[in-house]
Amino acid sequence: MNARPMMRTLVAALLSFVVFPAAVCAADLSFQIVDKDKVVSKLDFDSEEISVEVVESLGGNHAVQIKLPPSRLDEFERITALNTGRTMRIVVGGAVVADPTILEPISGEYVHITGLFSREEAQALADQLD
Secondary structure (H helix, E strand, C coil): CCCCCCCCCCEEECCCECCCCHHHHHCCEEEEEEECCEEEEEEEECHHHCEEEEEECHHHCEEEEEECCHHHHHHHHHHHHHCCCCEEEEEECCEEEECCECCCCCCCCEEEEEEEECHHHHHHHHHHHC
8 A cells, every 4th residue: 555645644554444333432542552462552642632534535535534632743753653563553432443554653743544435434433533
């Protein structure tokens, strides 16, 4: 996969996509770096710290865009730089909603979760994260 984002961000190749009931979505968001099914690092965010939206990506597909708080950008970039090639679980309310691979360090305020998503599929994931 050769994704080129318009912004300085990581575009993660989505390896799995799971839809959970809306009741799970009320909790905060956690990015967990995983190596051989063991969490080696994690970053937790309050739901008030982030914003989530669906954006159009290359080829007419759609992606989920997560805007991170400016105060946490350096920490997020450092952790993703140290863990390129590993899985980054995205967890809401204790449930894994996505588990993309980190393709490159995430720099900038946006994280994109990409895949061959229709608008409806991307919106379902965004709804879980928001």
